[in-house]
Amino acid sequence: MSVFVDYAQFYDVLYQEKNYEAECDSLEQIFSRYAKGTIMSILDLGCGTGGHVIPLTRRGYRVTGVDLSEEMLSKAQIKSNAACQSLDKPTFQRGDIRNLALNKTFDAVVSMFAVIGYLTTNDDLQAALRVARKHLQSGGLFIFDVWHGPAVLTERPMDRYKIIEADGERIVRFVHPELDILHHTVDVQYRILRLKDDLVLDEVSEVHTMRFFFPQEIVFHLECAGFRALHLSPFLHLEESLNERDWNLAVVAEAC
Ligand SMILES: C[S@@+](CC[C@H](N)C(=O)[O-])C[C@H]1O[C@@H](n2cnc3c(N)ncnc32)[C@H](O)[C@@H]1O
Numbered sequence: 001m002s003v004f005v006d007y008a009q010f011y012d013v014l015y016q017e018k019n020y021e022a023e024c025d026s027l028e029q030i031f032s033r034y035a036k037g038t039i040m041s042i043l044d045l046g047c048g049t050g051g052h053v054i055p056l057t058r059r060g061y062r063v064t065g066v067d068l069s070e071e072m073l074s075k076a077q078i079k080s081n082a083a084c085q086s087l088d089k090p091t092f093q094r095g096d097i098r099n100l101a102l103n104k105t106f107d108a109v110v111s112m113f114a115v116i117g118y119l120t121t122n123d124d125l126q127a128a129l130r131v132a133r134k135h136l137q138s139g140g141l142f143i144f145d146v147w148h149g150p151a152v153l154t155e156r157p158m159d160r161y162k163i164i165e166a167d168g169e170r171i172v173r174f175v176h177p178e179l180d181i182l183h184h185t186v187d188v189q190y191r192i193l194r195l196k197d198d199l200v201l202d203e204v205s206e207v208h209t210m211r212f213f214f215p216q217e218i219v220f221h222l223e224c225a226g227f228r229a230l231h232l233s234p235f236l237h238l239e240e241s242l243n244e245r246d247w248n249l250a251v252v253a254e255a256c
Pocket residue numbers: 003004045046047048049050051052066067068069072095096097098111112113114115118
């Protein structure tokens with residue numbers, strides 16, 4: 001089943017509190033700590049609506065964003081046209097991160113907000129890691145975040161909902177997760193209603209199957225794809241050690 005089709009129209013509203021600038025600060029902190037040279041060019045795998053591409057471009061990087069969803073990319077393009085007028089514009093391209101071949105390399109590859117978690121089989125995961133490796137020179141950095149298995153199994157995904165008021169309308173999102181321990185996945189069922197007063201204007205349902213990962217599994221998969229894991233920590237907290245309450249795991253790897 002396709003994801004980020006109808007969901008795309010609600011994406012920026014639903015994640016309006018996500019602090020992309022702080023996440024780009026964290027990326028820059030990683031660059032300054034682990035990069036062998038100056039990072040100038042960045043490939044964003046699964047760039048979505050450009051949440052990182054646009055601030056990184058504004059900070060002076062040459063950024064290429066790739067995503068499978070035309071709907072997400074078209075939002076990214078519109079936002080980038082407005083936000084990056086006098087700057088070098090980022091490049092957006094539709095593609096599948098399991099078989100992308102841009103035939104060039106970048107100083108860093110990033111894949112943010114659990115994009116790698118959408119690769120639920122080992123074959124797909126390896127394919128995407130090899131794509132990341134192919135777009136880096138030896139010594140280049142690959143940075144991503146995923147759901148951290150120990151936290152998923154400790155806290156357990158739960159039913160939840162979120163209500164957002166926007167432009168006189170109300171967006172209500174219900175989430176119903178189903179955990180599959182054998183496959184390390186959660187089927188996240190999203191149901192979104194757009195309401196005006198008591199009237200339902202729009203209704204969208206999508207199931208996103210998300211994989212969660214254990215640290216040693218990540219290290220192993222990275223090594224199989226030609227990387228060396230440099231750093232694993234709670235997302236946005238590079239100095240801290242991981243524990244079973246950290247749902248988001250940040251990974252820094254170096255191309256061998
Ligand atoms: C949770 S969103 C994250 C978007 C963006 N990185 C952010 O931080 O806002 C996951 C994105 O991954 C993309 N994606 C999932 N699987 C993909 C694949 N195989 N190839 C390319 N993009 C993919 C989706 O279309 C979606 O835009």
